[in-house]
């Protein structure tokens with residue numbers, strides 16, 4: 001501790017604390033522009049507004065950069081300081097339009113001018129610059145820029161996107177996107193971090209509908225909530241005016257530290273889209289399900305009252321027996337909604353046929369993790385990347401799909417960590433990687449087993465760890481003999497030396513962390529892929545410590561929570577097996593209901609059971625299987641063949657079009673509930689606006705149906721549902737609703753960010769190593785279908801496009817369906833960028849625009865599944881992994897022709 005005097009008062013401080021922070025702590029306000037505006041942006045000391053006087057020193061010091069020493073005498077408002085601040089402000093004002101011409105007359109900049117007491121400038125202004133409105137998300141008016149460089153630091157240090165920099169010299173120097181390119185032509189990914197860091201209004205968000213710049217002061221109400229898109233679980237603040245969201249800012253959550261990505265910041269206006277469902281709909285008598293008119297889907301429906309629609313929905317369900325019924329719940333909904341949805345299916349329908357998109361997602365990872373280490377949640381949060389010295393990212397593209405999680409990986413690399421990316425396609429993280437291992441699609445087991453072979457062969461294993469915490473290592477040792485790097489090189493396409501290098505790097509690391517995604521899980525051998533990753537961590541002891549572990553990046557904002565809450569056919573809440581008699585009886589007693597003793601069917605199995613006429617009626621809430629399930633033609637036929645389908649959504653989706661009853665629900669910002677992100681952090685989403693028209697809260701709708709099935713539920717508030725749910729979930733025992741309201745984010749179990757420090761929750765307490773064999777993809781290229789088709793996502797769009805294609809900014813950035821091909825393949829076939837091509841597989845055909853993309857290797861075509869005009873799932877293979885029951889949407893054989 002250091003002792004010094006601040007304006008004559010003795011103050012104690014830490015050695016590395018800045019004067020600015022100390023002053024703030026002491027309740028002194030110091031004017032500031034280039035520091036202390038965005039909490040996590042690095043202090044820069046360039047605006048000089050925060051200067052203070054240190055007795056005996058010739059010059060004033062920027063307090064945001066100045067630390068203290070014993071005996072120092074500091075003055076924050078001496079005459080010299082005040083005079084200097086006034087001059088600085090006057091100079092800065094010369095770089096800014098008149099107050100009434102300012103892009104944001106209430107900006108922090110003007111508050112500082114007030115504080116300093118200066119409103120006009122005697123100095124001549126800079127040459128004026130053209131505002132840049134080329135990007136639908138960003139209003140750039142550098143006439144208001146004071147070059148505090150907050151935006152540059154936000155872009156480079158916080159997000160590591162490295163787009164913004166300085167350009168030019170002297171009075172002509174400006175902030176620039178890339179080489180001073182128009183924003184839309186630059187490599188800007190529109191995370192908007194620069195906007196949140198800009199204190200002057202030179203950078204502002206644009207209204208997605210009108211295109212006008214929106215200032216924070218335009219809002220009347222601010223509501224602290226969460227991003228509704230991905231499993232990162234960014235905290236944000238909604239700005240509301242007249243029951244409309246007008247702007248979103250990042251909030252200081254543990255998983256995002258004020259950062260957001262383009263979807264969280266600019267993708268909010270889907271909730272105001274004119275196509276929102278605002279009235280319950282009932283299918284018109286005789287309107288054929290097989291012949292929808294996609295141009296006018298509403299023509300098949302008539303509006304109904306809630307009473308009529310709910311009666312019809314419930315009566316329909318009542319006319320079928322348990323095994324004839326099924327439900328798809330939603331990972332976009334809250335924990336409370338997921339809990340009540342599965343409770344309704346199990347107690348009201350009398351079946352365990354309840355599942356959700358986790359089946360298409362990490363089902364195989366979950367199968368392998370449960371088998372291996374007895375728990376399927378991540379062992380460490382993604383922020384732990386900052387503590388790792390080696391990071392593997394395999395079959396995932398976080399910079400696109402978990403963008404804020406990716407900021408931690410990028411930052412770790414900048415701090416010296418080594419990154420290994422393993423993927424058949426290159427990606428935004430590749431430029432950060434020490435090893436970009438671009439291997440053959442579907443060859444994960446070959447590559448990973450060759451790494452395991454190297455680690456065992458070169459005795460890089462952690463013998464102590466293996467002895468204490470694992471079982472079945474000997475089985476692996478003998479089976480791995482046939483997987484030498486030399487033998488596996490032709491299978492995976494990676495040279496033996498490179499395999500050895502990355503194996504040594506991982507095993508030799510002090511702390512190594514593995515992230516994985518859909519490229520690992522969505523295969524017929526997805527469970528085997530994950531088994532290999534688990535084995536890698538177990539034999540090297542790279543788990544159970546800070547900066548180590550296994551992190552299957554969870555996709556949907558609440559897929560972790562929906563799974564925890566029991567939206568899974570074989571387990572009740574908190575993964576308690578349906579097939580276990582004691583557990584079954586306990587839940588039957590708790591819910592006062594007769595329960596189906598057998599595990600239910602999974603997502604794709606349910607579609608197959610409809611085709612077999614076993615399942616005749618379904619309740620689908622917040623999922624769009626007509627777009628997201630593989631082999632869409634057959635999925636849609638199945639949905640059309642149902643005798644009774646109730647869909648609860650916010651739009652008339654491709655799935656809702658097959659509904660007999662369609663119930664208009666509440667979107668994320670219209671409700672309150674808990675959500676669990678990929679880090680096992682439970683956080684509160686708070687209602688910011690009312691649902692439109694007659695649309696109702698999802699929770700209310702579920703309860704109304706339950707009561708019409710005779711369940712007699714009454715919950716006054718969502719917290720009552722939370723309490724009931726938490727009472728049957730040990731994992732939540734330390735997390736009360738009240739704590740959530742005040743503490744913002746709580747990690748289960750028991751606030752432990754890193755798990756398995758002393759073994760695993762298996763019967764033996766040890767992790768099980770499960771050896772794997774080579775299984776080729778179900779479909780490989782041949783002469784008829786010579787390409788590998790792979791499917792996935794793009795940064796701006798969410799899954800089936802239901803939400804993001806109705807979000808103004810996002811849809812303007814990515815407006816057309818595209819298939820990405822290596823430019824060489826395009827040249828060979830005389831295909832130009834933007835040409836329409838036909839991509840076909842054994843299941844279907846789509847016409848789609850070709851996009852040259854060097855990330856895609858020759859011989860591969862990539863199609864994102866968000867475009868209904870060219871639905872990728874018309875093409876995909878529904879073949880399942882036998883353990884996880886996940887379909888192989890990451891690879892099948894395809895043909896590409898110029899149309």
Ligand SMILES: Nc1nc2c(c(=O)[nH]1)N[C@H]1C(S)=C(S)[C@@H](COP(=O)(O)OP(=O)(O)OC[C@H]3O[C@@H](n4cnc5c(=O)[nH]c(N)nc54)[C@H](O)[C@@H]3O)O[C@H]1N2
Nearest residue numbers: 395396397401425441442517518519555556792795798799
């Ligand atoms: N922008 C956006 N973000 C999202 C989503 C979204 O729809 N849009 N969805 C969310 C959801 S639910 C999920 S699950 C996550 C998914 O996030 P990711 O797991 O990152 O998803 P994908 O883009 O489907 O595929 C990941 C990677 O797998 C690679 N891959 C393909 N075949 C193979 C293979 O054989 N082996 C290996 N190792 N890799 C392969 C692909 O090239 C791709 O880079 O994203 C979440 N975030």
Ligand SMILES: Nc1nc2c(c(=O)[nH]1)N[C@H]1C(S)=C(S)[C@@H](COP(=O)(O)OP(=O)(O)OC[C@H]3O[C@@H](n4cnc5c(=O)[nH]c(N)nc54)[C@H](O)[C@@H]3O)O[C@H]1N2
Nearest residue numbers: 357360361622623624628648649665667791799800802889
């Ligand atoms: N080819 C291919 N197919 C895939 C994948 C792939 O990589 N390739 N990935 C798979 C994966 S990992 C996943 S997770 C699935 C995702 O598949 P889905 O979950 O079917 O996809 P979403 O588009 O997210 O569907 C969410 C639905 O919920 C609605 N919705 C949004 N908010 C709310 C709300 O608050 N209440 C209600 N009631 N409804 C709401 C939306 O309008 C939308 O219709 O797709 C899978 N399918």
Ligand code: SF4
Nearest residue numbers: 227229230234261264
């Ligand atoms: S990273 Fe995920 S949670 Fe965060 S703003 Fe983007 S989509 Fe939302």
Ligand code: FES
Nearest residue numbers: 034045047048064
């Ligand atoms: S805030 Fe300290 S120099 Fe700008």
Ligand SMILES: [Mo]
Nearest residue numbers: 360361555556
């Ligand atoms: Mo997912």
